[in-house]
Amino acid sequence: MSSSFIDLSSDAVTKPTVEMRQAMLDAEVGDDVYGDDLTVLKLQEMTAKLLGKEAALFVPSGTMGNLICALNHCSQFGSEMILGDECYMHIYQQGGCATLARIHSQTVPTQPDGTLLLHDIEQRIRIVKDDDHFTCTKLVCLENTHNRMGGKVLTVEYIQSVGKLCQQYGLKLHMDGSRLMNAVVKLGVSPAELVESYDSVLFCLSKGLVAPVGSLIVGTHEFIVQAKRLRKVLGGGMRQAGVLAAAGIISLAQMPKLLNLDHENAKLLAEGLSKINGCEIDPKNDVQTNMVFFSIKFQ
Numbered sequence: 001m002s003s004s005f006i007d008l009s010s011d012a013v014t015k016p017t018v019e020m021r022q023a024m025l026d027a028e029v030g031d032d033v034y035g036d037d038l039t040v041l042k043l044q045e046m047t048a049k050l051l052g053k054e055a056a057l058f059v060p061s062g063t064m065g066n067l068i069c070a071l072n073h074c075s076q077f078g079s080e081m082i083l084g085d086e087c088y089m090h091i092y093q094q095g096g097c098a099t100l101a102r103i104h105s106q107t108v109p110t111q112p113d114g115t116l117l118l119h120d121i122e123q124r125i126r127i128v129k130d131d132d133h134f135t136c137t138k139l140v141c142l143e144n145t146h147n148r149m150g151g152k153v154l155t156v157e158y159i160q161s162v163g164k165l166c167q168q169y170g171l172k173l174h175m176d177g178s179r180l181m182n183a184v185v186k187l188g189v190s191p192a193e194l195v196e197s198y199d200s201v202l203f204c205l206s207k208g209l210v211a212p213v214g215s216l217i218v219g220t221h222e223f224i225v226q227a228k229r230l231r232k233v234l235g236g237g238m239r240q241a242g243v244l245a246a247a248g249i250i251s252l253a254q255m256p257k258l259l260n261l262d263h264e265n266a267k268l269l270a271e272g273l274s275k276i277n278g279c280e281i282d283p284k285n286d287v288q289t290n291m292v293f294f295s296i297k298f299q
Ligand SMILES: Cc1ncc(COP(=O)(O)O)c(C=O)c1O
Pocket: 012, 060, 061, 062, 063, 064, 066, 088, 089, 143, 145, 146, 147, 176, 178, 179, 204, 206, 215
């Protein structure tokens, strides 16, 4: 493909920079299944510190990261999670939480701004002590930024309110933060502040942060120890993964500061598209981060 061609179909089609490719070549590696890969350990430490959590784990993809977290929180037979009807975990993960993790899902309507109404969540919570008919709610999942809602951002205040509700009922709160850094940059808060209310977070290096492969999950030490076992049973133990983590370290250190520019460009693109006859785009043109969804109407 010509170097003058810019593929805007998705932020997952981004390519590693020259500096990343060099870092991959130079990476110090070991066997990460044994915890011996120093570059992976460095990336995990950086991530845990950045997100203000006890520990982090490098995983091959966002899909596997979300699955590991759900499986970990819902390990008890007959567990249930509550999530939005438009979220990635529900729509695009091939039903992995049901088929592989055997978790029952209850969906609630996703609002246009990517939020789930507290009232809707609360209505579906089932804390079962002495009735064998029902599954038992263990987990609530949010997505930030929200893919199918066009990259909408959930605010710290909103997340705190869901966190309080979860605490009240003894539930865990997971964030599919595949594009966590886009939300951080948009809101102007620290990553740790944004994820404080969550028990686990998944975020991806391979989207707007342009690393070739890889995602991370964070949580308590105990959660991550168990997550590492689950990663292995799912086939995600990656041996000399330092070659990938080396690119990820550059992603984390250098790419977030460029995301504002991505957001400005996305807005500009939306403004231009909205002026083209036959191009259908959100009339409010509410592009908050790096996503622009439009359709072409053929006359
Ligand atoms: C919100 C969200 N979560 C999870 C994923 C899955 O990430 P991966 O493609 O690395 O499995 C994606 C992928 O686009 C996503 O948009």
